Amino acid sequence: MTAPTVATAVAPPLVSVLLPVRNEAQFVRACLESTLAGLDHAGIAAEVLVIDGDSSDETGAIIAEVARRDPRVKLLPNPGRTAPIALNIGIRHARGAVLIRIDGHAAYPTDYFTACLRTLEATGADNVGGYFDTRTRGDRAMARALVAATSLPIGVAAGFRTAAPSGRADTVPYGCFRRTAFVQFGMFDERLTRGQDYEFNRRMARLGGTIWRDDAIRIEYFQIDRLATFLGKQLRRQGPAVAAMWCIAPWSFTMRHATPLLLVVGAMTLSLLALHHPAALVALIACAIAYEGAILASAVRCAQGIGNSAAALLPLVVPLFHGAYGIGILVGLVLMPFRLLHWRAWRRPWDGAASFHGTTSARECT
Numbered sequence: 001m002t003a004p005t006v007a008t009a010v011a012p013p014l015v016s017v018l019l020p021v022r023n024e025a026q027f028v029r030a031c032l033e034s035t036l037a038g039l040d041h042a043g044i045a046a047e048v049l050v051i052d053g054d055s056s057d058e059t060g061a062i063i064a065e066v067a068r069r070d071p072r073v074k075l076l077p078n079p080g081r082t083a084p085i086a087l088n089i090g091i092r093h094a095r096g097a098v099l100i101r102i103d104g105h106a107a108y109p110t111d112y113f114t115a116c117l118r119t120l121e122a123t124g125a126d127n128v129g130g131y132f133d134t135r136t137r138g139d140r141a142m143a144r145a146l147v148a149a150t151s152l153p154i155g156v157a158a159g160f161r162t163a164a165p166s167g168r169a170d171t172v173p174y175g176c177f178r179r180t181a182f183v184q185f186g187m188f189d190e191r192l193t194r195g196q197d198y199e200f201n202r203r204m205a206r207l208g209g210t211i212w213r214d215d216a217i218r219i220e221y222f223q224i225d226r227l228a229t230f231l232g233k234q235l236r237r238q239g240p241a242v243a244a245m246w247c248i249a250p251w252s253f254t255m256r257h258a259t260p261l262l263l264v265v266g267a268m269t270l271s272l273l274a275l276h277h278p279a280a281l282v283a284l285i286a287c288a289i290a291y292e293g294a295i296l297a298s299a300v301r302c303a304q305g306i307g308n309s310a311a312a313l314l315p316l317v318v319p320l321f322h323g324a325y326g327i328g329i330l331v332g333l334v335l336m337p338f339r340l341l342h343w344r345a346w347r348r349p350w351d352g353a354a355s356f357h358g359t360t361s362a363r364e365c366t
Contacts, residue, residue: 015039015046015113016096020078020086022053024104025062027222032066032073034107039072041110042117048073049090053081084188084196091182099182101174101197107220115216116176125210126181127201129172130217136225143225144310145317150223154298155318156256169213170254171201173221185209191248194241202252227317231324239328240335247336257329263291264326295319 017035021028032048039046050063052075060075067073076093078086087101100116102108119128134151136143149155175197185204188196201211224230239260245252270287273280295318303311 014096015044015117016090016094016099017046017048018087018090018094018099018101019048019050019104020053020083020090021050021055021059021063021104022078022081023055023057023059025055025058027106028059028104029062029066030107031102031104032063034109035102036066036070036072038108038110038113042113044113044117046072046113047095049076049093050074051076051078051086051090053078053083053086080190082190082193084190084192087188087196088190091187094179097179098176099179100176103174103221105222106174107222109218109220112217112219115214115218119212119214119217120176120178123210123212123214125212126185126204127172127175127177127209128212128214128217129169129175130214130219132173132221133218134221134223137222138225140225141307141309141313142227142317143223144306145313146225146227146230147223148299148302148306148310148314149317149321152298152302154295155321164213166213166215169211170205171198172211172213173197173219175201175211181209189249192241192245194237195245195252199245199249199252202254203249206251227320231320234321234324235328235331237328239325239330240332243329243332243336260322260326261329262326263322264330291319 017039019028019031019035024031028050032050035048039048048070050067050073052060052063054077063073063075067075074093076089078089080086091099098117098120100113115130116128119125132151134147136147181204185200185207188200192199205211224233242257266287267284270280270284274284292315295315299311299314302314
């Protein structure tokens with residue numbers, strides 16, 4: 001397979017902003033407006049490539065309206081609909097020396113692009129990013145509890161969500177990439193439906209690239225505000241996608257993602273053993289007390305920031321979050337034998353695999 005065709009950067013260096021979207025009518029206008037304001041603030045030549053995955057709502061019309069007002073915005077079709085396909089379409093059309101990937105569920109402070117470019121230059125990294133300032137879509141107690149559950153170390157261990165110190169990282173949200181990263185390390189794996197950013201960063205680090213997280217780079221991310229919708233996403237989409245990512249790209253495995261799976265498997269195992277062995281019941285109760293105690297401690301610490309009513313929901317929300325995510329991974333792993341029926345398709349290199357350096361062949365990337 002030949003290496004992907006990547007357009008030559010123009011002079012002066014241009015920034016290409018890549019925005020994959022599908023059915024984001026609720027958020028895409030605010031995202032684009034904050035993006036354009038940030039580019040104006042940075043005073044840099046830029047293009048904004050919006051890659052639409054055949055949206056069935058008003059997303060396309062909103063993008064077209066913004067594009068009529070601002071020629072920097074260009075709409076590209078994505079018949080494949082998934083995010084990694086969209087990103088690869090954007091990379092092939094991009095003219096910039098720097099490519100900044102953004103998301104429709106987020107808004108960007110006016111200094112976001114300035115901070116990204118400054119950090120990229122100062123660190124010499126291949127990809128830089130920052131932190132999520134997770135926001136609610138409403139002011140209900142449950143909405144605030146969901147924000148806390150996905151922002152506290154007890155809920156997630158991702159450094160970009162929990163304000164870990166600046167420095168080298170395993171991944172960053174979205175990312176500001178040097179163009180050369182996609183020539184040196186390949187492009188996004190189109191066999192994945194989710195998790196393509198994480199897999200790419202892990203692949204990059206494995207092959208000698210550098211990912212840098214900087215405290216000055218902030219993103220406003222809008223969390224789902226309904227518990228059932230949030231849990232459904234973990235169970236049906238996030239968890240199974242992690243299982244698929246581990247199978248397709250074993251180097252993407254981390255204990256951070258595996259911990260909810262271990263909690264679920266451990267609880268199920270101890271529950272079954274407890275039917276016949278009292279010691280297993282004692283162990284199960286002790287583990288549950290310790291687990292809930294850690295959540296309660298976190299709830300007390302953050303109560304002032306999110307309110308007592310939201311903090312009181314955390315002992316319920318966090319276990320449900322971990323349980324749904326862990327069960328989703330388990331279901332994905334159980335279904336793997338059935339997916340093996342399509343293993344030949346999974347083994348087929350994706351567009352961009354030929355430029356995946358550091359392996360004997362593209363086939364060995366799987």
